[in-house]
Amino acid sequence: MTLMNPALRLSLAASMLMAVGACATPGKQGDELSIYAAGPRFGAHVVVADFEKSQRVDGASVLVPKPAVPKVAQSRVGVDVGKEAMTLHFKDAWYANLRVETGAPLDLRAYVPAGVLAFDLNVEELAQGGVSFKVGCGAGCERQVPFLMPARAMAGKGWQPLAFSMRCFMREGVMREGVMREGVMREGDDFSAVSMPFALEGSGSGRVGIAHVRFLASGTPNAACPDYKTQSVTPEMLNQSWSINHWGPRHEGKKAEVKRRNAAGEKTGIVFIGDSITEGWEKTGAPVWQRYYARYNALGLGFGGDHTENVLWRLQHGALDGLDPTVVVLMVGTNNTGDRRENPVTTAAGVRRNIDEIQQRLPNASILLLAIFPRDEKADSELRRINDHVNSILSGFDDGERIHYLNINQAFLTADGSLSREVMPDLLHLNEQSYEAWARAMQPALQRLMGQ
Structure with a gap:
């Protein structure tokens, strides 16, 4: 050379x-x-x-x-x-x-x-x-x-x-x-x-x-480099070396599943949208999903690695086409924090942009907006504090009508705010017991929005 x-x-x-x-x-x-x-x-x-x-x-x-x-x-x-x-x-x-x-x-x-x-x-x-x-x-x-x-x-x-x-x-x-x-x-x-x-x-x-x-x-x-002021609201596919070969095919696979359900006359009652934490319902959390959400024929649209702009791209490229759920559960933003240590204001703007897109495409659905889950062991860690700041902005999106904010983070934390590896083994992703805690903590709000 x-x-x-x-x-x-x-x-x-x-x-x-x-x-x-x-x-x-x-x-x-x-x-x-x-x-x-x-x-x-x-x-x-x-x-x-x-x-x-x-x-x-x-x-x-x-x-x-x-x-x-x-x-x-x-x-x-x-x-x-x-x-x-x-x-x-x-x-x-x-x-x-x-x-x-x-x-x-x-x-x-x-x-x-x-x-x-x-x-x-x-x-x-x-x-x-x-x-x-x-x-x-x-x-x-x-x-x-x-x-x-x-x-x-x-x-x-x-x-x-x-x-x-x-x-x-x-x-x-x-x-x-x-x-x-x-x-x-x-x-x-x-x-x-x-x-x-x-x-x-x-x-x-x-x-x-x-x-x-x-x-x-x-x-x-x-x-060129991304404009950090607008990156979170600019639709983009996820381009990571580990994801680029399967992210697009997974998106097409989810669209095909929706098409199959519609052709079979199957009503999708709940849609979960998010990143790897939501995708985990199909893996570690699968037994819990079966107990709580199979009755609603729920659909998981969680993609590992997604930032707000990647979710937005999926929504604008057919992820919700043909669906008419009663509730959409949305949680996204922790990768904006972890990968970019992004300003909470721009991350929240990305979440807001996704909410607007969901409302436009699913006018009959209620949105259950979850606070971004805690990460890192200590309550005062930089990434935890950024996510907490984002959550403080997200809480203001609750309009009491179509958008309902819910913070269940205490279900994962000790009394002093610490996060244990027994709850999240890598201090970010959930184990089966934590998916059970998520489901239980969310159940009252979900049932209310489902009209039960």
């Missing part, structure tokens, strides 16, 4: 970038801040990691070691280091990560928001995988840009220069700390102290090379 000719690279960069100056140091800002060029800069080091372990990269080739009892025994994650580039390779991986970590935090404020993150990318193989890019935004703050479909389109085409606007990695809105910086309220952004300036992440299987990583104070992006 060889990198693009340096002269060609300079020519491409010149056409893409407006200004390039001398390399900066952590204490001195310049037009360009090089993070990785034939090795990490500023005494930084590179780390490669999988779902369970991480390994510092010291040498030409590193394979992440497996624990004694691995959770994903078949996965393999490693990196090959060449003269100018690194290649992350991963197979059957839930998660693969190649990141640059600095000893002393870097000050990136000169590159936000007008600057760009630029690097060279070589996608050797990605037919069964996906990638994304991350930039740190302060202590405990990281921002991710997904790049699965564009990266797959680059496979086999050699080295390509990419430039992302730094606006892709920043947020404006209500800060977690509630502090005003430079007249702008931010969600935890602190680009004055960034210890993880860049990361390449992968999942599934693939080989992806990275080189010449740098920040530039000004430049023209040639790669």
Whole structure:
């Protein structure tokens, strides 16, 4: 494997970038801040990691070691280091990560928001995988840009220069700390102290090379990123490496099931709509479903990994066609939180957009809107607090007529608000006993809406 000719690279960069100056140091800002060029800069080091372990990269080739009892025994994650580039390779991986970590935090404020993150990318193989890019935004703050479909389109085409606007990695809105910086309220952004300036992440299987990583104070992006302000309300299919091959077929399968029911004259009394927690009724929760909801010929439309915009896409592409249920049970939003640490206001807007779509397509149905279930062990964890904030907004959607908000979260929590692995083994998804608790806690409201 060889990198693009340096002269060609300079020519491409010149056409893409407006200004390039001398390399900066952590204490001195310049037009360009090089993070990785034939090795990490500023005494930084590179780390490669999988779902369970991480390994510092010291040498030409590193394979992440497996624990004694691995959770994903078949996965393999490693990196090959060449003269100018690194290649992350991963197979059957839930998660693969190649990141640059600095000893002393870097000050990136000169590159936000007008600057760009630029690097060279070589996608050797990605037919069964996906990638994304991350930039740190302060202590405990990281921002991710997904790049699965564009990266797959680059496979086999050699080295390509990419430039992302730094606006892709920043947020404006209500800060977690509630502090005003430079007249702008931010969600935890602190680009004055960034210890993880860049990361390449992968999942599934693939080989992806990275080189010449740098920040530039000004430049023209040639790669797009989602608009975080509208992402939750913009219909989109779920594009994850682990889902892309079955998400669409599952959607078509659900539509076929509705068509079969209608042809047979079977009334669907209840429809459950949501993400993996709702999909779990077809798996771990199946025995409970049979006891409580088989009598209503209920239909489960839960899809693992879905965000509000993915549910919206399904609703707009036939998921409810031909149905006339009495009640729709809706719960979605925890993946907006977990994957993006999204502003609760935009997540709630996504839920509201789904409610509007359901009301338009099912004018006779009552909507039982569930509070997003608790996640994480402690009540004060970041993700739990975000979900709680979303729920406080969702409660205001209850109109006492067609939309009925219900919070049953206490059914899963201890007296001090903790969440036990005996209730949710991974502190997110339910076991059979928890599906029983869900059904019991929801039953009075459901029966009332069903007219019983």
